[in-house]
Amino acid sequence: MNSxxxxxxxxxxxxxxxxxxxxxxxxxxxxxxxxAGNVRGExxxxxxxxxxxxxxxxFHLGHPLGAVNAVKHLSNAWLSREAVGVSLFLALVIVxxxxxxxxxxxxxxxxTAIIGLVALFFTAMTYAPPGYPAINNALPLVFFLLTAxxxxxxxxxxxxxQEKIPLLRLILGGSLAISLVVYLTVPFVWLSGGTxxxxxxxxxxxxxxxxxxxxxxxxLPLAGIWMSRSIPAWIPALVIIGEFMGRIAFFSxxxxxxxxxxxx
Amino acid sequence: MRKQLGFxxxxxxxxxxxxxxxxxxxxxxxxxxxxxxQVYDLKTEIYPHRERAFYSLACNHCENPxxxxxxxxxxxxxxxxxxxxxxxxxxxxxxxxxxxxxPYGAPRHNPVLRKAEKCSFCWERIDSGLEPACILSCPVDxxxxxxxxxxxxxNAVQYPPGFPxxxxxxxxxxxxxxxxxxxxxxxxx
Ligand code: SF4
Ligand code: SF4
Ligand code: SF4
Numbered sequence: 001m002n003s004x005x006x007x008x009x010x011x012x013x014x015x016x017x018x019x020x021x022x023x024x025x026x027x028x029x030x031x032x033x034x035x036a037g038n039v040r041g042e043x044x045x046x047x048x049x050x051x052x053x054x055x056x057x058x059f060h061l062g063h064p065l066g067a068v069n070a071v072k073h074l075s076n077a078w079l080s081r082e083a084v085g086v087s088l089f090l091a092l093v094i095v096x097x098x099x100x101x102x103x104x105x106x107x108x109x110x111x112t113a114i115i116g117l118v119a120l121f122f123t124a125m126t127y128a129p130p131g132y133p134a135i136n137n138a139l140p141l142v143f144f145l146l147t148a149x150x151x152x153x154x155x156x157x158x159x160x161x162q163e164k165i166p167l168l169r170l171i172l173g174g175s176l177a178i179s180l181v182v183y184l185t186v187p188f189v190w191l192s193g194g195t196x197x198x199x200x201x202x203x204x205x206x207x208x209x210x211x212x213x214x215x216x217x218x219x220l221p222l223a224g225i226w227m228s229r230s231i232p233a234w235i236p237a238l239v240i241i242g243e244f245m246g247r248i249a250f251f252s253x254x255x256x257x258x259x260x261x262x263x264x
Numbered sequence: 265m266r267k268q269l270g271f272x273x274x275x276x277x278x279x280x281x282x283x284x285x286x287x288x289x290x291x292x293x294x295x296x297x298x299x300x301x302q303v304y305d306l307k308t309e310i311y312p313h314r315e316r317a318f319y320s321l322a323c324n325h326c327e328n329p330x331x332x333x334x335x336x337x338x339x340x341x342x343x344x345x346x347x348x349x350x351x352x353x354x355x356x357x358x359x360x361x362x363x364x365x366x367p368y369g370a371p372r373h374n375p376v377l378r379k380a381e382k383c384s385f386c387w388e389r390i391d392s393g394l395e396p397a398c399i400l401s402c403p404v405d406x407x408x409x410x411x412x413x414x415x416x417x418x419n420a421v422q423y424p425p426g427f428p429x430x431x432x433x434x435x436x437x438x439x440x441x442x443x444x445x446x447x448x449x450x451x452x453x
Contacts, residue, residue, distance in 0.1 A: 062358020062378025069357060070336040079336040079361050129365035130330050130430055258369025262304040262319065262426045 005251040007060035012123060013151070013247050014053030015086060016144050017240070018046040019116035020152020022093060024171065026109035028156060034163030036103045042159035043097040043104070050090055078125035085119030092116075120144050132254050134190050134200040142182060143250065147243050149175035154221070154236035165230050172231065176222040176239075183214060183246070196260050203253040210249050217242010268327065268347035268412040269385060270436030271399075272420065273319055276443050278406035280305065280318040287401035288322070291386065295376045300383040301398050302369075306442070310425045317442035319427060320407055322383035322398070323370035324435030325349045331362035331371055331382070339380075346411075347436060348385040356380055367428045368435065412436055 025042045058064040073080040092112040096104055124141035153172035160168055187210070190201030204210045221235045221242070280303055288294075288301040301322040311317040325342075329349045332340035339355040340362070342348070351362075351371070356379040362371040363380055371382040386396035394400070399407045420438035423429040427439065 060360070062356075062360075066337065066357030069355075070359070073336050073338045076333045077336045077361070079334060079359065083336065126334075126361070129334060129361075130367045130433065131363075131365050131369075133367075256364075256369065257367035257428045257430075261321065261369070261428065262310070263307040264309050264425055 005060070007056045007058070009244065009247045009251060011053045011057035011060070012127070012144065013147060013240075013243050014049045014056070015123065016120060016147040017151040017155065017243075018050040018053065018093065019089065019113075019120050020148030020150075021046040021049070021155055022096075022109075022116050022152075023113045023148065024152040024156040024168070025159070026104070026106075026113045027171070028160060028164050028167060029103055029109065030106055032164050032167045035161040037161040037164065038159040039103055040097065040100045042156060043093060043100060045155065045159070047090075047093050047097055050086075050093060054086065054090070078122055082119065082122035082126050085115065085122045089116045089119045116148075120148060127250075131256050131258070132200075133194060133257055134197045134254050135250075139186065140250075143246075146175060146179045146182065147247075150179055150218075150221075150239050151236075151243055154231065154239040157231035157236060158233075169225055169231060172235075173222065173225045176218055176225070180214070180218045180222060183218065195264060196255050196257050199260070200253065200255045203255060204249065207249065207253055209245055210253065213242050213245035213249060217246060265413040266347070267345065268325075268436050269390070270325060270347075270410050270412050270415075270438065271322070272408040272410045272415070272417075272438050272440075273321070274406040274408070274440045275306075275317050275319055275424070276440050277404045278303075278318045278320060278442075279404060280316060281403065283401045283403060284320050284398035284407055287397040288383070291397040294381070295374055298372050298374050298381060300370075300372070300381070304426070306426050311442055313445055315445055319424075319439070320398070320402075321368065321370075321427075321437075323349060323366075323385070324368055324433075324437045325385055326436060327434035328432060330365045330367075330433055334361045334365045335359075336361065343387070346387075346390070348387050348390070350384060350387060351380065351382050353377070353379055353381055367430050367433070410438065412438075 021042060025039060029036045058067055061067060070083045071080050092115055096108055096112050124144045127140045128136055130136050153168055153175060157168050187201040187204035190197045216238055221238050224235050282303050285301045285303055303318050303320045306317040325348050332349060337355050337357055339352050341350055358379045363373055371380045374381050389396060395409055399409050420440060422438055424439045424441045
């Protein structure tokens with residue numbers, strides 16, 4: 001991974017965390033009986049995560065002051081659409097935060113969640129270019145949705161009322177289990193692809209980073225939820241560390257098509 | 265078909281001398297580490313002979329250039345007149361998206377300017393009736409300028425082994441693949 005990609009790691013993980021948090025917050029408020037919990041604190045957390053992520057994203061530009069121009073190519077460029085989507089999401093999170101009393105209006109919560117998902121989709125398309133055959137498909141979308149789910153559900157545990165812990169455990173446990181299956185399967189699927197895809201699979205399977213991420217970010221938290229009746233604070237911490245490791249792997253282990261020019 | 269300039273790469277003639285890459289460097293004085301034209305060695309699984317074979321590659325000025333499609337600031341445009349894909353560096357904000365996106369590794373990161381850049385097909389030279397510097401410099405005529413609208417060479421291929429196949433981009437290059445050398449053995453007496 002080159003130094004230009006570290007800001008992308010921070011931006012993608014934190015923006016997806018914010019999107020996940022807003023979605024889970026909305027589900028939690030309206031999908032189960034009981035007190036809403038600290039919704040204001042939760043949206044503030046989403047806002048802070050998003051702002052830190054957006055600030056980091058500027059550092060990946062050679063010329064951060066030109067960032068405003070990044071919306072010029074909406075007709076074709078996913079990055080332009082991403083810039084608009086994320087800005088819209090940011091605006092809604094701010095409006096949402098200031099309009100929360102005890103709960104948030106269901107309409108605004110749903111709208112913010114949907115725009116968040118749209119922004120996440122645009123981000124996923126940005127990171128699925130032809131240059132990287134292993135991820136020139138729906139995988140970035142799957143990876144990013146899973147990040148939103150696991151980080152959103154685990155961070156949400158800080159803001160929930162006790163009554164809704166079982167619901168969060170269900171969402172977090174389910175998304176961790178799906179992540180585990182996806183991340184353990186994908187490198188083997190790559191092995192059956194063309195040379196660059198195959199090589200990407202090998203890079204993953206022989207990387208200590210990949211295996212540490214599986215254990216730290218997915219297996220241990222899943223075991224933790226299984227064994228305890230709640231979501232202890234160490235679980236969100238491990239999940240977030242794991243997602244950062246996974247994203248570093250995504251940017252550093254995925255091979256570019258040009259690396260195989262001259263080879264079969 | 266509309267005029268579309270492209271490179272004809274004769275891998276049967278190319279001797280891997282790097283003169284084309286050096287001519288490009290002399291023409292544009294790129295910063296250290298920035299390479300617009302690269303000569304790639306074919307791996308032995310494709311060409312298993314001691315006389316090695318090469319592809320001299322730069323930007324392919326694709327029919328559907330992903331570099332241009334993904335650029336958020338519209339720093340690329342494709343010339344109507346001849347299909348050359350031009351990068352306007354003054355517009356570039358250095359997001360790296362074109363570098364990630366092009367499967368041929370043509371756009372490169374310029375660490376000094378913190379922007380992308382790539383082969384321009386020497387469009388200023390073309391507009392003055394001159395050949396691109398790389399083509400002009402090749403001592404064995406292994407690089408040629410072609411117009412795909414009129415190019416007719418039955419044995420030319422677009423995706424020889426060792427050149428990434430991305431049909432959605434439709435790169436404007438054609439190759440003559442390297443033939444196996446004739447092996448002459450002394451007759452057993
Ligand atoms: S080879 Fe790459 S940089 Fe050149 S036109 Fe095609 S996509 Fe763009
Ligand atoms: S690096 Fe420059 S030319 Fe390439 S996509 Fe970004 S802004 Fe466009
Ligand atoms: S100058 Fe000609 S022979 Fe030499 S590497 Fe380039 S294409 Fe090949």
